[in-house]
Amino acid sequence: MRVALFATCFNDTMWPNTPKATVLLLERLGVDVEFPVEQTCCGQMFTNTGYAEEAIPGVRKFVDVFADYDAVVAPSGSCVGSVRHQHPGIADRAGDPGLRRAVDEMTPRVYELSEFLVDKLGVTDVGAYFPHRVTYHPTCHSLRMLRVADKPLQLLRNVKGIDLVELPAADQCCGFGGTFAMKNADVSVAMGGDKVTHVKETKAEVLVASDNSCLAHIGGLMSRERSGVRTMHLAEILASTDKELA
Structure with missing residues (x-):
């Protein structure tokens, strides 16, 4: 292939x-x-x-x-x-x-x-190791347009060492929406603020998603609040192994 x-x-x-x-x-x-x-x-x-x-x-x-x-x-x-x-x-x-x-x-x-x-590939366990508390935000396009459903969560659940916690109101939009965030800044920030509140409720160390654009929006808001939560793309967590930490 x-x-x-x-x-x-x-x-x-x-x-x-x-x-x-x-x-x-x-x-x-x-x-x-x-x-x-x-x-x-x-x-x-x-x-x-x-x-x-x-x-x-x-x-x-x-x-x-x-x-x-x-x-x-x-x-x-x-x-x-x-x-x-x-x-x-x-x-x-x-x-x-x-x-x-x-x-x-x-x-x-x-x-x-x-x-x-x-x-x-028919794979849900990719051999990843990531010993941190993580919560997952399903981005709108992946959830509603592609309908990936729980595939990212299947992969995350098989990461060794991970403490995966559910994000409240996970299916709600973060408010980014590309140019929506510029044309409707006040609404975008309000939606992002709600998402940040839910992320902080999980007490996660890391917020993961499959789109860096959404992570940039949420991460920017979290950094301004000095939340201490970092953002990572799904690929980065799945690529992590215990060999890197040895």
Whole structure:
């Protein structure tokens, strides 16, 4: 199986440890991962703000770069959600039947990390070790758009040494929503404040999620309150082993 990493542009720019952890984890599980250097943005930032025409070149680039792979894995429910749910509409808007066919062939092979591990590899215990108190926030796109359900929790429950505690009102949005946080800042901060309150109720050391954008929003609010809670991407915890602590 030929597997490609779709790092996503915001991870590549701001949180490179997440795609690095994804590769480390997959290679530990025996997956040979390739990184196509021509990859770029999925186009979500254009589509979400009403610039659908500007997203067309990004969709063309995506299907061109990843066409030859059996699976494309991304550590972002948000970006995978964009590929699956927005790319078909963008292809239609382009008026190019060939592009639409390419998108339809591509999207079933694009996986969010927990989906790939549980559904494609059939693995829930990845051999991770993380001796900390952790709570999990299911991001909106992974929960509602991709419907990953409890796959991230299945993986976290099998991490050795972890103290995994349930997050109250976990299914409530953190308030980030990309440009929503800028256009509706007061509402966004209020929603994020509610999420921070629930995180602190768990007395967790670490908040984990599968999208760094949401973690940045919640983490920023927590840092301003000096909560002492740090944020980590799911890939980083799953990539951790006891060998690193020896």
